[in-house]
Amino acid sequence: MLARTLALLVSLFSFSLSAVAASHNPGRDSWHQIDSANFRVVTNGDAARVRVLVQDLERYRTVALQLLGANGDGQKLTIYATADRDSYASLVGDELADVTNGLFDTTAQGSYALVNLESDEGGSQQRAREFLFHEYTHFLSYHRNTTYYPYWYSEGFAEFMSTMTFPAPGRYQLGAVPSERAATLYYMAPMPLERLLTATIYNTSNDDKARLYASGWMLAHWLIMESGKTEEFKDYVRGYNRGADPVKTLETALGVKLADVKQRYKQLFEHGNFAMVTGDIPAGFREAQPQVQLLSQQSAVTEIAGFLVMSGYNVGGLDDLLHYAHKKGIYSHQLTAVQADAETRLGNFDQAQRLLETIPPQQRKQFWYQGVDAWLELTRQIHTPEKSRDRESLKRARDEFVYLVNNDSDNASHWYGLALAMDMLGYPRDKYVEMLEQAYFRAPRQIYIAEWLARELYEKKDAEYFTTVAQPLLLELKDEESHRQIKAMLAEMRAQQGHRQEAKASARLVHKQVKSTGS
Template structure:
């Protein structure tokens, strides 16, 4: 759900309401949960289990490659990526707001509510990572999801700022991983859907790619995915250039100019360009093959959704994708009466309460939240919803007293689940939005959310704004850098990058003002939108 206008992504239009995704009379829905994913799959039990296991194996492979523990520490249910698997590719394109595009899946990072959407009705990948269409090869579901999850993994686990070409190249490099029956996996395979672009389109000039100030053309932006893979692959596998990439990334994170650092570390860029041109002409590229049983078989907990939850899946998917004001009203209307129809199902009450909150139907939202609390007084999310209802009412009515009434619910929600970042952020925002002095415990709790929300760009902005208010420019810079360097130059100012530049120049007041512009623009976009 949306937290004071900051958590939920923008919706996609009413086309979703008419799509085939959702529950039907014969739908069979399964929930498959692993250490890092919760999959809602409209499929047979075995298929749901296999898909969830594949995703978890991918997370394990990334951990193996980085030398991290497998499966890692318990991250809490709120921080698992929820994957909605239903319909076909055409349906997913509607969900993404791009009908007819062939989009095979997409992901939305939100603190405590990260979601991904993929089709259920698609041929599973064998040893090929590509589908064929009349327009040529296109990315398959698994590769798209692997690519996006790699971004999530990077922001969650790495504190380094990456240039756009490497962020995308790194994700492409690992998205083609293939698993073998003996527990090994192969990494570094060519992304087949990029192969044609790699061979047929012109290279991106390194003097432009390495210069963050350059505004890449549309063709260069498109080609930067394939060329980013090539450059990332070459710098990772070429023995003679081993160590150059880490040195370059370290230089960027210390504030050195991107092009200057590239020339200093990589040497003559024309020479590197020629090496890459020769490299992409190879018939075979080197790959990394892990030893057998490098990736353990993940545990998967399965349950079939009961009729109450199955009946609400269509509205739940629409709500989780993100809704504007009209769509929120539509979803709430479609759920009208369903809360009372399923009084004994906690999940149903939470879905109904969240949808009515998005629609600003506060009385209906509170009634459903109270039903949820009657069923499960120790439900962290139910307590968080009650606190959020008061936050939203306070925002709607400009009533400071309501912010105070929200806090006990948010505090209880946090005590019940100390790994869910939403109550932490909500508690801090209850003071910020009220215009009251922010107490020490609220500041501490905002920073404590870092371990569970660093993949959310909006959370990073909120934290950086607070750090700048405390004159902690260096810390604010470290928070902003990973999202500031992710975009190349465009016609529109990169205000996050501009904020980082101002911090580097010790212009903290100007950095605060620039960050305030970012929040003002976000607020303006949110006008007329909820969820």
């Protein structure tokens, strides 16, 4: 019985978190940077243990790419691996530290993950590894990709992949029951199938999310390991992205009866017979040899401060870091730029300007300076009435963004800033939309980038391209008015596409009739 299996796993899984104030100052810790070909880990934990974790991540990446039929683009994922709950809370704040042991986010500046290493059981690193395997699955599935997967499958598949182990050199194993999801199923039971299939990140409460992850894993396990419908599932995903009913589409695309899936779903929970599979790690794989570097206190403080500002999780912790840096004599020009970035985001433009003016001219070609200065100038002008905007400041911001896209082209934020500056300077639509497209290619899931591009394509009446951008955007938009507008635009563009196709078909028919008459 699965219930008995779950009870055993629950007994191994239990742990507790204490609700303490986020008073820990991470600047006082020793931080290491551990680099491999595809991962950069910043940690105040045991560097030797984290190095082993990075080796596992490289193994996982190779197998996952093979199973997904994907090609990695070489972009590194940055991971912040904290030694304990207090240092984790210093990065994400008490509220998130009380309910999570890890986070993943993707921004226009890039993607990152965090993990609390203290959540490991008996020093095995199992939880940290499972979490990072889960989140890296999302990274591989969604990075620079606009295909959206149903919520249950997105999380369920990531949970399925998270249990990958390497039982012998050159071998991997998949299909184990994730201990945390076992606990959820044991205490809460699976989510009803129709509810699971129609769940989205927006209509699922925080209380129900753990249940969705566990139930999604169980259904994904059936789909991958037992159903024989993985190719048909691609049609299901295409239908989902077109807005088709997720319950009816399951039956039509997979050629199954919902009642039969329900019955098997129930049996899996009640009997707990989950198959496992083993395979070979791709032959060309070479074991990673991650490089470990002890960061200077100055570099570590700057790194953590930059993360606090970029992520926005616990910006209040920045003051303690700045105070500590001044006290220890490790305050740097780059840290000044980080502080100016924070002031810009708060709307304190004059203070941000005063801070940047203290940075010596010879340092002002650094990316960290150019990016902050460009966004300060641009943001200040965005908040200035249009008739009063300073064109020279906008031109300076434009030139800095040009420098950045020419020298740091992977960063979508640079392209987005350039598009904004060009638009505000009155460039023709085709010119600034070209820059906006580059931002979209690099960060298609940033809603503000995708929505702006969709609206520009609507104005250009580029129906095919608009549809490509707008359809996945509808699955992400939370603002009801924006959702209504984009949906109406999509209906209009599709109607126009239909009319054009009818016209082309009529023209072809007339052409054939003329040829027939002529012959």
